[in-house]
Amino acid sequence: MNQTFSLFASVAMVALSAGSASAFSLVGSELRLRTEAQSSSTSQLFVTSFPVSATVSESIVEFPNVASLFDPTVGVPPGFARSLVNVAINAGADYLEIDFNNAGSGRFARGFKNTYVFTFTAPVALQITNVLIDPRTTLGLTPDRVTFAGNELFVNVNNLLFNRDSFARLNLTTAAVSDAGSDPVPDVISESDAAVAVPEPGTMSMLGGAAAIGALFKRYTRLRKSQEHE
Numbered sequence: 001m002n003q004t005f006s007l008f009a010s011v012a013m014v015a016l017s018a019g020s021a022s023a024f025s026l027v028g029s030e031l032r033l034r035t036e037a038q039s040s041s042t043s044q045l046f047v048t049s050f051p052v053s054a055t056v057s058e059s060i061v062e063f064p065n066v067a068s069l070f071d072p073t074v075g076v077p078p079g080f081a082r083s084l085v086n087v088a089i090n091a092g093a094d095y096l097e098i099d100f101n102n103a104g105s106g107r108f109a110r111g112f113k114n115t116y117v118f119t120f121t122a123p124v125a126l127q128i129t130n131v132l133i134d135p136r137t138t139l140g141l142t143p144d145r146v147t148f149a150g151n152e153l154f155v156n157v158n159n160l161l162f163n164r165d166s167f168a169r170l171n172l173t174t175a176a177v178s179d180a181g182s183d184p185v186p187d188v189i190s191e192s193d194a195a196v197a198v199p200e201p202g203t204m205s206m207l208g209g210a211a212a213i214g215a216l217f218k219r220y221t222r223l224r225k226s227q228e229h230e
């Protein structure tokens with residue numbers, strides 16, 4: 001049985017739901033995907049990008065047959081087969097599933113990385129805020145194998161066993177970048193709205209000194225005139 005990285009498809013468009021500011025749907029979003037294979041932490045990383053994408057729909061299986069996506073002429077590290085495990089991928093509003101019914105049985109190639117990378121693109125800038133492995137998952141995924149950063153999801157399947165009954169489901173939470181902790185855009189202040197500048201302490205001292213000198217001068221003038229009329 002060929003052993004290689006399989007393709008885990010997920011897609012994520014963020015459509016703001018009318019009922020909640022944090023409830024987004026993946027339906028209608030586009031997925032760009034690649035695989036990463038690395039024999040050890042210090043060896044060369046092999047990245048394979050696929051010239052395909054899928055749009056999430058509730059009515060179809062986005063990737064019913066992923067074996068055809070891999071180009072056998074692409075180089076892979078020693079121990080990694082030049083093929084993909086033939087799984088089917090289905091995505092929904094807030095999840096993605098991988099089904100092994102047409103994949104037969106075997107084991108994913110062993111390595112430091114044997115990873116699906118899913119990049120989520122959508123009309124609205126988004127980022128992943130949480131991923132949960134659904135209890136129905138039987139593939140053997142553990143939380144340390146499923147990570148995310150920004151709009152990318154990483155699923156490392158190295159050395160995992162699978163058969164026709166294997167199944168995986170990941171439940172995703174996504175948010176628009178502005179709702180996920182980005183700094184708000186500051187308001188633009190026009191000149192007409194600008195506050196009048198308050199004088200600096202040094203300027204205040206100078207103004208106060210001038211006022212005091214003026215008062216003394218006026219007092220001296222009054223005294224001199226009074227003496228002249230005596």
